[in-house]
Amino acid sequence: MSSVATTKTARQEFWDGVRDEIPLMLGVFPFGMVFGVLGVEAGLEPLVVMAMSVIVFGGASQVVFVQMVGAGASGLVITGTVGIINLRHALYSATLTQYIQGLPMRWRFVLAYLLTDEAFFISLNRMQTKPPSPYMHFHMLGTGGLLWVMWQIATAIGIGLGELIPDALNLGFAIPLTFMAITLPQITSIPPLVALLVAGTVAILGQDLPWNIWVITAGLIGMIAGYCAEMLLAKQNRAPNDGGQA
Amino acid sequence: MIGSDLIWLVMIASGLLTFAARFSMLGLFQDRELPQLLKQVLTYVAPSVLAAIIIPDVLLIDGTVMVMDNPKIPAFLLAMVAAALTRNVLVTISTGMIALWLITAWI
Structure with a gap:
């Protein structure tokens, strides 16, 4: 009983995950x-709006979905746009799999299904900054x-209150604030700052591209820019005087 | 406007595409290591993808970049200061929201 626990149990990891996620609810809720x-305002039945949160379970893409329904877009264009907006999750998928090697398919x-921006980045932080454990996937659960x-x-x-929630509250602004709170601690050196600035610039310049393709394009170009900055800095630190310190 | 039968089809197709993206690499790389280059590029996933969402959200109003007369910008900058000082998500979001409400009430 007196020994220090080196790894947390599955149950502890799960509750750590729940606890770490609680502050984000101020933005997510x-x-x-x-x-x-927005779903009800777009003319969708409450059941459809509710089902979308279960079936798609991706906030930004759901908002775009109902806006496009309201604007009279075709089903094909809506599906394609949602797919492209959520393509960024493939990047999260590739990141997450590195930490859960060998985990069975049913877990995957x-x-x-649960791989959203706000859950993934909080669990990634746990996986990167705390000692690894065989139960880390419970944190993401x-x-x-x-x-x-x-x-x-x-x-x-939201469906129930509908128009009782005034637009003037600008509740949607909670999302960029939430993402900023996640991102800022990551900007500890030049390369992530380059990644951020390049991705942000491409996202703005790409606004008129069809199917919201700017999200994934900006994300990819930002990542590559960050990597290039890292390589350039490493090279510069090595090159000037044959590896000696300045 | 999409009919009520078609909406379910569109929703399920959208859900499947979303799930496919989320499952993709988790399914392909169950036991194998990712290529080294991909791993290194992926270390920039947070600042890149989140910036791609944040920056248009803050700078655009109705689809146009607005720098002047955009109350979201000062509110966001204040929230950034709060984030840097406290490293606290609750404080960051509250600061930004309250700042936005005060600024929009003022002008």
């Missing part, structure tokens, strides 16, 4: 409500599980 309101199905439950409740409240 209003966003889910905004989605519920569950984690893939905790972050993703809490997010899932709260997203459904927030959607339902």
